Amino acid sequence: MGTHGDLGNTLKWKPPFPDMTEVFKTHTKKAINDAVALVNAPRRTSRFDVISAWKALLAANGPKDILNNVRLLNARAEINEEVEKQTHTPPKFSKDGKIAVLRINSEMQVHGVIATRWAGYLNSKALEIIMVANSGYRPGYVNFSCRIARSARSRDPPVNIITSLKAAADLDTGDLVERMGESFARGHKEASGGIIPAAEFEELMTLMKIGEKPDLKPDDTTKKSKASPQKNNLMNYFAKK
Template sequence: MPTSQKPSSLPPNDTRPWPAPGVQMDNARVFLTECARSRARTLLLPDKDADGLCSALIVHHTLIQLGAAPASLAVHFPAKGSNIHAAASRAAIAASRARFVIATDQGSRGGPAIAPDPAVRTLVLDHHWSEGFPDGAVVCSSAACPPVATSATLAFEVCQPLLDDTRRMGQGNAAAMDVRVVQERLEWLCAIGTMGDLGTSFKWTPPFPDVRECLRRWTKKTLGEAVALVNAPRRSAEYDVETAWRALLHCTSPKDLVSPRTGGDVVRLFEAREAVAAETARCSRSPPAFSGDGRVALVRVSSGAQIHPLIATRWAGSLKGPRLEIVMCANDGYTPGMTNFSCRIAKNRRGGGGADNPEVDIIGALKEYAARVPGLREAMGDNFARGHKEASGGIVRTEQFEKLWDVMAGAEREGDEPARKKRKGTKGQPVQKNTLEGWLKAV
């Protein structure tokens, strides 16, 4: 968007809060301003994907413009298969001696404070649905303000007015870059992060920011390739998220991100993308099994790479069936003893609504299946059915996932005779004898 323009505005006569409730937006801006002026040690906790990294970098550059010392800003990424609420991450947060902690796109949840020290101030910027948030955190969430903004868009909307204020008042960090240069960088970071979650074909209609100038300057092709490259390291078996962070931090434009001649970290992005593509191709050949009620298709893989979301998305675009709602890919090779799984809505059920095509709620469906086994939902904990209603998943112990799939495989279709025996396709047993081709013919 041209730097002379303001962040997004709601359509005329529309007073709905967007991208988050006004009081939350104000509180987030006050938090960032006080954080920068304190020049105290600050720890950023971004999620590992394009949306998480870009939202944190929008905050990073804004803090510097507001007066924070670059050396006071640090970043922490949880270990592969972990999260910021795990014991190891809490220990790392405590060891950082940060006085301010900012979590972006981490998937909100209720419970203890993110930082063990109650004196540490915490800000959560997120767009994932949650019924609770960490104790004591200042929360700015777009989850309840449709159309739901990504974390990158949310961060952009929070930070852009702060940059406008520094430019008008001539305040901020004297050692920082020109405010206009930073605003341009925030624009393409917003575009890359948002396209990372919503796709390169996303229509930037109000109330989303006006990024027409950004798209013209860098092109959707370049921005889309940047998304793929930035996401590659965290999907690789090496889980090299720091490389993607450094590449985004030091590149001055999207063109730098998509050119191997930039060298260093950018070359590593290309290597990671090739490795992930090869592993995705290998595992995409696994045939799906189907739940007894026909609502869920399951593709099983075993890989050290985080390819289960990619494979779920691929199959969701091709599988069809009159009852099919959810495509799930389960990966038992990503974390020892655990099954990581991702779910996507089947193509024929997207954009649902009305009696003929009711809306699919993946989180609700997963919880409903789990509730059929007493105690299973509770045993799987907070890492089950995370994310969005349209794109969910989880990380659970493998034996728990097998129980969940047993429930799905044994589920009966509405109107079926109850005595029919179902094929379960549990781990170590044949999934099912009918082929995908035969199933497609049958339906």
């Protein structure tokens, strides 16, 4: 369940992974997916209730037992409500359009869920990475999760989130990388994130040029200069007809 939950239901179960043919004959992928979501739910709450998930796993003989666990069902409902509340935050883009950042303030660990959701929704030629930054999960820090935008998953060369994050941090001429610590750009190339002090996160946003307007292309300037003058003005409005 752990491997299936982390790598998704598109994973081909070939070595070094075990042969899951018989398992999927007994338990459907949907049941396993739903069980994974339920097991993950308690730790995402503000109580970080990992013990409930652990007890549910120990007591279960299969995914169906987990699907009927009341505590896990309540936790998932709680998380779903918070995700729905926070997920409508409008994104801000980097100057080059490659990174979209959504900022939320939640005591729950929902930034990864929201990043995954937006990664499947936002779409543009330039967009590569979705980042959701949560300033409410740990006081004084920003927990952030990054996912590759669906529209960028087939890019060549492939998008590497960790490389992109580190490249942005390396633009700093001081000691930002050291101050952010070892919890910056953790995970893997397609799903990374970190936990860094709030002040350092703002420095990172500046280096990424989040919220800055892109430079106008020469064609855009030409189009504006050739725009027809406005015909409706005050003099015309009050002129006798």
